[in-house]
Amino acid sequence: MSDARGGVGKRIGVPVLLAAVTLWTVVPLLWMVMSSFKPSGDLTADPPKVGFTPTLEHYDTLLSGNNIGGYVTNSVIAAGVSTVIAVALGCLAGYGLARSRFRGKDHVAFWIISTRMAPIAAVVLPLFVIFRATDLLGTTLGLIVAYLTFNLPFAIWIMNAFFADLPPALEEAALVDGATRWQAFRRIALPLVLPGVATTAVLCLVFSWNDYAFASTFSGPDSQTLPIAASQLVTQTEIDWGQLTAIGTIVVAPMIVVGLIVRRWLVTGLTLGAVTGE
Amino acid sequence: MGAVAAPKTATAGPRDAPAPKRRRRGLSFEGRLMAPALTVLALLSIFPFLYIVALSFSRVGLLGGISLEWAAFDNWTRLFSDGAVGASWLRSVVYFVATVGLEMFLGVxxxxxxxxxxxxxxxxxxxxxxxxxxxxxxxxxLGRFLTDSTYGLYAWVLRETGIYTGEILGGTTAAFVAVTLMDVWQWTPLITLIVLAGLASMPKSVIEASSIDGANYWSRLRHIVLPLISGVLIVALLIRSMDAIRYFDIITNTTNGGPADATKTIPIRLYETGFRFFDLGYAAAIGLSMLAVSIILANVFMNQLKRRGLAK
Structure with a gap:
């Protein structure tokens, strides 16, 4: 379609519309990052100020006063550990599922996908009662378990999609050469789906790092994560927007970076294998 | 889970030595690979599911440990006669149609x-x-910051252009529109990404042929491009729909259901019922009704995968 005869309309219209879309997308993000470097006095200026002398005061306050390190640690552990477990188990089960045919496979697949898609509000409820009874409330372990409820089915499903795209002929050749099934999986199949593994890991990490609903219900003073720290800066009387935009930047920046690293495979991951990219 | 142990078919070659061993152990190689993950998943899904079902038939006491008292169908009859919950469902439907509709339109x-x-x-x-x-x-x-009536960037733009001068998150309609647009801002890119992949996979020859035939852009779009990517569009719609029912963080952190319940969608109502009024039994019934909707969507999604030959 690239040589459509739209003529002038197309030559001007497409860039103009794309510029508008880019502005619409980027302005809030830029504004957040800018605001995190704005002196407090300029933050609430009316009209909003674009020119200002950048300052690190908000990041300083966060780092010194608010025990931000604790929140970062909790976020990294909760999101990181649940990601590692989900991806490890997901690789094994995804391969097993992709290479097997059994009666009821459809039902297993459906069970996995509906677990992934269960509304968070509906999952929080029974988990809350179960966690209360098992003393998992307020612990990082509880959050790891909670994140596994969506990361594990997601990882199994996606790894299954990536492995299923792999022709089994290579593994069969290895078996003929005397490799065991495990060796064929570990040395042949797994290395070939490394981009898939990376994508799965990134998406698991993003989902759990960004979680608010589980963390706000289950975490206690010792296990609160960064999104909770951000929401707690909002009080009835006043909101410190300098700190809030700074913490927002800290929460958002790493996920955008890791997310864009695996951009080529994102479509497959985010559509649960229903659409493949490039 | 027993189904996992079923025999596998012929992916292995003639000298597939492990075969007899597998039979002896009872669980195939694939079964052994799946067992740990599916066991954990069963603990994480079946147990909580049974629990929420039990909660929905109970009066739940939280003082001094949790106690469930059989309440028969009380929570369920209440669910189907509760006007406030009905209103929340209606609001959820409007919110869903507005967000997902706009996201599909803009994303495409x-x-x-x-x-x-x-x-x-x-x-x-x-x-x-x-x-x-x-x-x-x-x-x-961030949306709250941008729409703050005294110093928000977007509030200022709206005020200067005379489009809207009131308190954005304070007006019922304005607040609803604002949370809708925040969701649209966040999730339109997902639709863009999926549809772009669909467009990139269109066979070039078809497009070129229609171009030579003299079809203009809009008629090509309507008669050739959109039908070609219709499957991808349905996947995008379903993926977004399932997530739209899952998340409620944006509303929680902007209006939390207000003003005057204008943004109290069904997950917000559930959360409030369960964790502010601690009526866990009733909240469980609401939760199960939400779960039913997402299971229906997951079912449609599975059928779509099968139709596209992608069920793996």
Missing amino acids: GIALLLHEIVRGRNVLLSALLMPMFMAPVIVGL
């Missing part, structure tokens, strides 16, 4: 625009995808 539009350019497409796509990776709670809080 933006993907078509990106598809027109060659140079810089990937860089631009990366920039446009950024909101998707943001924590929804940050999107909500």
